[in-house]
Each structure stands twice: as structure tokens, then as C-alpha cells.
Amino acid sequence: MSADVKTQPETRREPGAVRAVADHARGYLAKVRSGEVGALPAVTGIIALCVFFGAVEPVFLSVGNLENLFGQGAAVACIAMGLVFVLVIGEIDLSAGYASGVCAAVMAVLLTERGLPWPIGIGAAIATGVAIGLLLGAIVVKLGIPSFVVTLAAFLAFQGVVLIILDEGKNISINDETVKAIAGGNLERWQGWALLAVTVAAYAALQLSRWRRRRGRGLAHDPLAVVCARIAALAALLTATVFLLNLERSANPQLVSLTGVPIVVVVLGALFVLWSFVLHRTRFGRHLYAVGGNAEAALRAGVAVDRVRITAFVICSGMAAVGGIVAASRAASVDPNTGGSNVLLLSVGAAVIGGASLFGGKGTVRAALLGGAVVAIINNGMGLMGLSAGVRFGVTGAVLLLAAGVDAMSRGRGALFGRH
Amino acid sequence: MLLELSRVSKSFGPVEVLSEVDLAIDAGEVCALVGDNGAGKSTLVKCIAGIHGVDGGTIAVDGRARDISGPRDAAALGIEVVYQDLALCDNLDVVENMFLGRERLHGVVLDDDAMEQLAAETLDGLAVRTIRDLRQTVASLSGGQRQTVAIAKAVLWNSRLVILDEPTAALGVAQTRQVLELIRRLADQGLAVLYISHNLNDVFAVADRIAALYLGRMAAVLDAADATQSQVVELITSGRSGALGLTETNGART
Numbered sequence: 001m002s003a004d005v006k007t008q009p010e011t012r013r014e015p016g017a018v019r020a021v022a023d024h025a026r027g028y029l030a031k032v033r034s035g036e037v038g039a040l041p042a043v044t045g046i047i048a049l050c051v052f053f054g055a056v057e058p059v060f061l062s063v064g065n066l067e068n069l070f071g072q073g074a075a076v077a078c079i080a081m082g083l084v085f086v087l088v089i090g091e092i093d094l095s096a097g098y099a100s101g102v103c104a105a106v107m108a109v110l111l112t113e114r115g116l117p118w119p120i121g122i123g124a125a126i127a128t129g130v131a132i133g134l135l136l137g138a139i140v141v142k143l144g145i146p147s148f149v150v151t152l153a154a155f156l157a158f159q160g161v162v163l164i165i166l167d168e169g170k171n172i173s174i175n176d177e178t179v180k181a182i183a184g185g186n187l188e189r190w191q192g193w194a195l196l197a198v199t200v201a202a203y204a205a206l207q208l209s210r211w212r213r214r215r216g217r218g219l220a221h222d223p224l225a226v227v228c229a230r231i232a233a234l235a236a237l238l239t240a241t242v243f244l245l246n247l248e249r250s251a252n253p254q255l256v257s258l259t260g261v262p263i264v265v266v267v268l269g270a271l272f273v274l275w276s277f278v279l280h281r282t283r284f285g286r287h288l289y290a291v292g293g294n295a296e297a298a299l300r301a302g303v304a305v306d307r308v309r310i311t312a313f314v315i316c317s318g319m320a321a322v323g324g325i326v327a328a329s330r331a332a333s334v335d336p337n338t339g340g341s342n343v344l345l346l347s348v349g350a351a352v353i354g355g356a357s358l359f360g361g362k363g364t365v366r367a368a369l370l371g372g373a374v375v376a377i378i379n380n381g382m383g384l385m386g387l388s389a390g391v392r393f394g395v396t397g398a399v400l401l402l403a404a405g406v407d408a409m410s411r412g413r414g415a416l417f418g419r420h
Numbered sequence: 421m422l423l424e425l426s427r428v429s430k431s432f433g434p435v436e437v438l439s440e441v442d443l444a445i446d447a448g449e450v451c452a453l454v455g456d457n458g459a460g461k462s463t464l465v466k467c468i469a470g471i472h473g474v475d476g477g478t479i480a481v482d483g484r485a486r487d488i489s490g491p492r493d494a495a496a497l498g499i500e501v502v503y504q505d506l507a508l509c510d511n512l513d514v515v516e517n518m519f520l521g522r523e524r525l526h527g528v529v530l531d532d533d534a535m536e537q538l539a540a541e542t543l544d545g546l547a548v549r550t551i552r553d554l555r556q557t558v559a560s561l562s563g564g565q566r567q568t569v570a571i572a573k574a575v576l577w578n579s580r581l582v583i584l585d586e587p588t589a590a591l592g593v594a595q596t597r598q599v600l601e602l603i604r605r606l607a608d609q610g611l612a613v614l615y616i617s618h619n620l621n622d623v624f625a626v627a628d629r630i631a632a633l634y635l636g637r638m639a640a641v642l643d644a645a646d647a648t649q650s651q652v653v654e655l656i657t658s659g660r661s662g663a664l665g666l667t668e669t670n671g672a673r674t
Contacts, residue, residue, distance in 0.1 A: 217537050220555070281530055283523050286512075290520055293509035300491070300507045301521030361511035 021223050041406050042354045042370035045399075046377060053381030060381050064249040067262055071183055073376030074264045075100070075327035076343060080350035080368035081275055082319025085312040087351055088279075089292045090360020091140065091147035093316045095132075095154035097344030100324030101336075102158050103128045105165040107325060108172040108334035111179065118178040122325055129321025130314055132158075137313030141306045147313075155344070162336050171335040174328055182267060183330035186260035192242045195266065199238060204231045241265075264326060268369065271322070275315075275365040288312060292361035323347075342393070349396065350375045353403035374399065421483065422447045422612045423468070423499075423581055428477035430463055437463045439636045440477065447580065450603060450613040452623040452644070455633030456656050461616050464633070465583055468614075469501045470494040498580035502570045502587060510559035514551060515539045517558055518573040542576050543568075546605055550598060564595025571602055581612040588622055600626045620649050634659030639666050 053060040079096050086093045093099075107125040110116045136154060140147045163169050174180060187195070207227050214221040242261055250258035279285040287308045290298040299305050320339075327343075328334045354371030356363025378399060382392045421444045430438040438460045445451045455461050466472045468479060470488040478485040481497050488494050494501075508517050515536045524531040524538075539554055550565055558566060567587050574582050584603065588596040603626050607613050617623050623630060623644075630647055632639040632655035639655045642664070654661035 213533055217533055219533060219536055219540075220553070282528055283525060283530060286516060286520070286523060286530060289511055290509045290516075293511035294507070297507040297509050298520065300503070302492070303521050361509075 021225050024222060024226050039355060039364075039366060039370055041403065042367065042374055045353070045374050046370065049374065049377045049381065053377065053384070057381065057384040060384055062249070063244050063247045064251075064258075065380065065384070066244055067249060067258075069373070069376050069380055070262050070265050070268070071330055072380055073372045074183060074268060075323045075330065076346045076350055076375060077268060077369055077372030078271065078323035078326055079320050079343065079347035080354070080372050081271060081365050082316040082323070083347055083351045084275075084279075084356050084363045084365055084368050085288065085315045085319075086147070087356045087358065088288050088360065088363045089309055089312050090295075091309070091312070092151065092348070092358070093136065093147065093313065093320075094151040094344060095136065095158055096151075096316060096320040096323075096347060097339045098155055098158035098162060099129060099132050099317050099339070100320040100327065100343065101162045101334075101339030102132070102165065102324070103321035104324035104328040104334045104338045105162050105172075107179070108174055108328060109165060111174060111176050112172050118176045121176065121179065125325050126318055126321045129318040129324075132320075133314035133317030134310065136317065137310035140313065141309050159336075159340065162338070162340075166334070166336055169336045171333050173333040174331075179325070179329050180332055181263055181329070183262075183264045183326050184332070185263045186245075186258070187263060187266065189246045189260055192246055192261040195261070196238050196242045199269075200231070200235045203234055207231055264330075267326070271319075272365055272369055275319075278315075279365060284308065284311065289361060342396075345400075346375050346396065347372075349400040349403070352400060352407065355407070357407050358404070359407075371403070421445070422481065423614075424480040424483070425464075425468070426478050426480070428464070428467060428479065429475050430460075430467055430472060431475055437636050438467070438474075441633070441636070441638045443631055443638060443641065445581065445612045445614055447612050448607055448610050449628040450607045450615055450626050451641075452627035452630045453614055453616045453633065454618070454620070454623060454630060454652060454656055458635075459633040459656075460636040461633055462585070463636075465501065465585060465614070465616065468494070468499060468581075468583065470499075495577065495579075498578060499583065500574035500577060500579040500581070501583040502567075502574050502585065504585045504587075504589065508558045508566060508570060508573075511557060513557050514554045514561075514569055517569055518542070518576055520573075522577070538576070539572070542572050545609075546572060546575065546602060548572065548602070562595065563591050564598050567591065567595075567599050568602060571599070571606070575606060575611065579611065581614065582606055583614045583616070585616050586618065587615075588617065588619065596622065620652055623652070624649065632656055632665075634666065637666060640664045 050061070059065060079100055083093060083096055103125040106128045107121040110124055111118065111121040132154075136147075136150055139145060139150050166172060207230060211221055211224065211227050245261045245265070246259055248257060248259055250256055279288065287298065287303045290301070290303055291305050291308050295305055324339055327338055331338070350371035351363065351368045352358060352371065353374050354364075354367030354369070356367050375396060378396055379392055382395060423445045425441055425443045427440040427442065428438055429436065429440055441460075441464060443451075443464075453461055453464070463472060467474050468488070470490045470493050473489060479488060480486065481499075486493075486497060488497065488499075509520065512520065515532070518539045519535045524534050526534075536554055543551060543554075548568055550568060551561070558569060561569065571582070571584070571587070587603070588599050591599060600622060603613055603615060607628070615623070615627060627644045629641055630644050630652055631641045632652060634655065637659070639659045640661075642651070651661045651664065655665050659666040
């Protein structure tokens, strides 16, 4: 199929022709074969891992563990979402992990030691992240030092900054109930259903209005059946999720009842929508991809390349701050290890596993979430199997290598089959 | 005259790259610019495009001398350049590339549908039938299709003069023909085209007039219909051909 399409570039373009569902599927297959694999490897990986761990450790598929997965993966997923922005422009931020630690430490000191209210703590953490991103971005762009080196230096320095803020490494507990609720609280059951209804209705309205608009203008559009199937799929997925999370998951329901959608899921969902919108629907997002694809072309086209690149670093560090807040909320404390050890590498791994390219020009926020899910499932499942941390690191590394291999191969296929 | 260069000079340090070059291009015609490597073709283009300022002489558009001090000034005057290395983003699709840097917005949201429609109309207007799917990435296009996108991008902006720098250098025979047909169509639609090429077959296939640069000086501007290939080759290699060309080619002007 792909060969047919590629060897007949002379075929007439037909705007307005409704492509049949079969055509739609064939078009997707052709895309995959020519190297645009998109979310396919990550989704396949998630399904395969769930089947495997579910068979080996049935408790993996319990509702309580589903909630665990969200909690364990949330911080990494946040940092990975931010990393997508620097990966898309072909840069890297190795300091994002410890940047999240610095921001969390700033918040902990303000909340616990100064006794300030939570909006100030969270605001200060995010402002710290933005300031860090501004600094890193300015150094990379204005001084022309490779981001690898700049953020490696920042990685070392921030490790020290965390120690200094925490007075040579003490542990500060977080007592603020609002902050603790970010990763620890749940919605009421009805709130989960209400949110589901609003989300699906909004998605359906967007999809259908887009379909109508494109049909009205005589532009190529997906068959209505495909659009409806997409809406139905999202509705089914979210309904299943909300239903499961609304089940009782406490081991001892008489003592304490645990039900409802975790608030961190809502936070992740909101960030996903926000950053997807920025990446795909705004001029800044378009320019981000252009800079990652061909910075020289972007410059000639009048794109403010420097500003775009600095903004990418600001978003990355800002999201690292959000990740730090989530991690601090989940642990109910901040210590020198917050955002340290493997957090950064798991985050980069998550983005790459999801389909972001280390070569730039490619990557989505969805990729970060899917990749984050893969990383969280591997760690959670192998933990349940009682495997040592050593084995877990080894396997996560192997999966990352596999994902980078898929990226490299899909680039190779793109070059082989895409052009002639 | 749409564009009129008179006595344009440009030096880089002690090296005089352009010396009192005269050239005029009218709407609806393809003017080919030929010359050996180092003759000053690229420098001349960059002066017109506003990338280099000129040291002497004037560039007039619509009979008025203009100060073109940047690519934006050139674009404002309706001058668009399609560079040899294309300047397309491989990871963006056809529409995204055509509107890069000049996206249509609906509030803060990209108006992708309007852009796609305009892109489709522009390609239809140029009778381009080689690009099937406007939403495929440029990476998946052939060299000729990519060149077509680059040219269509240049004409999208009510441009009046399109400068093409070696547009067929990397193309096969069939694709070269397609691009040449597209260039002819631009002129037939009333645009002025300045076409830079090394390939004299291509030049004679599409050009109305041929301007030959020799060591930074304009050796001659010929009507393509009256000129022969050997004349043009002589102008390129020695700056003169019979009665045509520079009377003194060792650097001194007569």
C-alpha cells in the first residue's frame, strides 16, 4: 500500500472527497509503514505489559493498584510533558529532575518553616521553575553553549541548591492539607461522573464541529463513522476508568473508605489538555516544531527562533516545578532526594518511549503520558513481583533503548520510503 | 519596470563582487540570470532580497528607488526568494510550511482550515496536480514536489517578483520539466520571475531574457529568442561574444 502511494505521486489531489472508512484505515497503515508510528509502540507496550503483569501477579490488575499507578507515575509524567517541549526543538534538559527538587524544597520551606498559605507555596515553586527555565534557556540561546552541557552543569548545581535550601539535607514534612490532597486526595464519586460527562461532551462537540466545518469548506475530512468511533472510544475508556476508580479500594472499608477518581488524575488530564492545545493549536506550538525541524528555515520564515527556544526551556522547568509539587505532595515531605536519583532519566525515557525524538522536530504531550504510563507500569509490576531495584533499573533501561531503537528505525524507514 | 537595478555595486572588504550592475525585470516575464561560479549571482540576489545592503547604485521597484534593508522590506515590496536549499521544515506538512511565519489566526488559535483552503486554492491556481495530500509532511515528498511547495509558498503572499535560486539543480528530468512549466505559469499569471541557473537548456526552455554576469559585471542582457547557446556560453566564460559583452574584460571599464 505504502509503495503504491509513494510511487504514484502524480495522482490528483481531491479536496472534499469523503474518504471511506477502509481508505482511512489503509491511510493509517501506510503512515505507520512509512515510519510515522505515533503512539502505536507505547500503546502496544502498555497492553502487553498489563497482560504480562496481570498474568504473573493478579494483584497488579486490582483497583487499588490502578490508583497506585497514577500516583507513582504522576511526577515523572509531569516532568516528561515539559521535556517534550525541549525535545521538540532538538535540545535536552538534564536538570529537570533536580529543578523539580529545588522547586519542591522552596515550597516546603515556605509552607512548613514559614507557615505561609498554600497558594504562595505553589506559586513560589512554579515561579522558581520559570526562573530556572529562563536562565537555562538564555544561556543556551544567547551564549550558544549546547543544552547538554548547560543542563548537565545545572544538574550538578541544583543538587547542591537542594542541599543548601534543606540545610544540608534535612527532611521537611508537608502538613498543608491542600497540597497533600494533590497526590493524595480523591474526588467524590459524583464529581468523577460529572467530570466525565463534561469531558466527553466537550470532546464530541469539538470533533463534530471540526468535521462539519471541514466538510462545509470542502476540505478532506474523516468519515463521520470514524469521528463517532473516536468519540465512543474516548467515552468508553473514560467511563471504564471512572467506574473502576469509583469502586471501594480500601483493604478495610469499615475503617476507612477509599473511593473516587484521584485528584492527580484530574491534574494530569488538565495539563495534558492545556499543553496539547499550546503545542498543536497555537502559533507558538507550530513554531516550536518548525524550529525543531529546520531552524534555518524557521528563521527565514520570520519565526522568532530565540524566543521560541527560551520559552521551551521555561515550560520545561515550569513543568518540572509541577512535577516537584506532585512528588512532594505524594511523599508528604521533601528531602534531598526529591527529584533526584532516577527521576530525570525516567522522565526522558517516558518522553522517548512515548514517541518524542531526541533528534528534534517530533513529540507530543500524549507521548509523555503514554511513555510515563509504560515506565510506571514496569516499575510497579516488577515491584509487585518482588524483583530487586537492580533488575528494575536494568529492564527500564532496556525498554528505553528499545524505544530509542524504534525512533531510529522509524526515521530510517521515513528516509527509505518517504523520499525518492 | 517592476524592478530596476542601476549601477549596483557591492564589495566585501577589498573584493568587489558586484560592479555597477544594471538589470531590469518587467511583470510577466522570466529573466534568467546566468554566470559562472563566483560571477556574483548569489550576491546580486541577496542584495535584491535585502540580505546584503548595496554599496552603490539604486534598486527601484515600480520606478521608485527603495531602501531594502531586510527580508521583511523585500517581502513588503512583493519580492520573494526561493532558496536553493529550499528552506522547508521536513517535519511540517505542506500547509504548515506554506504558512510558516505568517499563520492565519482565529483569536489565539491557528485557523488551520482557512490555511488549508488557501493553500489548496493557490496550488490549484498554479495548476499543480502533483501534490495529492496537503496534510502529508514535506519529508515524504519528492524533490520536485518539495520545489513546488517552496515556489507555491513564495506566490502565496501577493508577491510580484519571485526569485528562484537554482530550482532544478537537484531534480530529475521529468521533475525539472514540471518545475519549468510552473515557472512559465508564474510569468503567465503576471509575476516577474528572476531565474538563476547553470543549465542553459533549462534557461532557453523557460526564459524570455537572459542576463549574463561575468566577474561581477553585467556582460549582456539578451532576448532569449535571438540568442544562441554558444553566445551565452561565451558571455559566461569570457564576458564577451562577438560584438556583444564587455569590451574590456581585464577589470578596467571603457
